[in-house]
Amino acid sequence: RRLARLVIKTAKTLTSKGVIRAASVTAGLFVLQALYVLVKTPRLSPPDKSGVNFPREGLSVSLQNEDRCRIEKGSADSAGKGSKTKWREFRLVLIGDSPVEGIGNSHHSVALSGRTAEAFAKLVCRSGREHDDRALKGKQYDSVRYWSYGKSGLTARGVNREMVPLLHRVVDD
Numbered sequence: 001r002r003l004a005r006l007v008i009k010t011a012k013t014l015t016s017k018g019v020i021r022a023a024s025v026t027a028g029l030f031v032l033q034a035l036y037v038l039v040k041t042p043r044l045s046p047p048d049k050s051g052v053n054f055p056r057e058g059l060s061v062s063l064q065n066e067d068r069c070r071i072e073k074g075s076a077d078s079a080g081k082g083s084k085t086k087w088r089e090f091r092l093v094l095i096g097d098s099p100v101e102g103i104g105n106s107h108h109s110v111a112l113s114g115r116t117a118e119a120f121a122k123l124v125c126r127s128g129r130e131h132d133d134r135a136l137k138g139k140q141y142d143s144v145r146y147w148s149y150g151k152s153g154l155t156a157r158g159v160n161r162e163m164v165p166l167l168h169r170v171v172d173d
Contacts (some may be wrong), residue, residue, distance in 0.1 A: 044104035045047045047111060051101050051151045052162075056169060059108060060089070061117040062143040063125040071109045090124050092117055092146040093170050095163040102151030113148030120144045 049055055061071050094100045094113045102111030111117075121144045149166040151158070 006066055015025045016108075017119060024080045025122065044138060046098075046101045046103050046152070047105055047108050047115075052166065054148055056075040057145045058091075058145045058170070059114070059117070060143045060145045061114070061121045063121050069121050071114060071117075085141075086140045090120060090141040091170065092120055093167060094146065094148045094150070095159055095167070097154040097159065098150065098152035100148055101152055102150070103152050108148060111148070113150075117144045120146075 055073055057073065059071055059073060061069050066071050094116065099112045102108055104114060105111040108114045124141045125143060127142070147166075147170055149163045151162060154162065
């Protein structure tokens with residue numbers, strides 16, 4: 001009984017004055033911390049021609065050898081000129097928010113979209129050095145052409161509303 005009375009007395013004391021003071025101090029510290037983070041956090045910019053300004057013809061990734069890829073601009077028509085065989089491209093479209101836009105990267109080649117296109121190129125493209133049929137198994141393409149439509153801060157609804165319509169640029173061309 002003595003312990004129960006002590007607990008009840010302590011709880012009444014804390015709830016009346018101490019908790020309100022502690023909550024006020026803590027709330028003030030949270031506000032100051034939020035303002036500090038807001039002011040001090042750097043805003044990273046995307047690479048040139050990001051989001052809706054991504055090149056309409058996309059970027060092309062071709063495999064030079066097993067480990068090296070080459071990213072270039074240009075249309076699919078110009079990529080295969082001079083070749084007697086038909087130039088085949090794997091098409092890849094990425095839509096999303098800041099990672100797809102490439103926030104914090106200087107070039108698309110080092111951003112999520114460029115790295116993803118390189119990974120696909122290593123999986124599906126043949127390089128100029130591959131002559132063995134066993135090495136070409138499953139590698140039916142000459143390059144990967146990709147488009148990266150992203151915008152920082154978009155929610156799923158925003159991606160659906162703003163980025164999905166950009167797919168028509170790729171499909172209709």
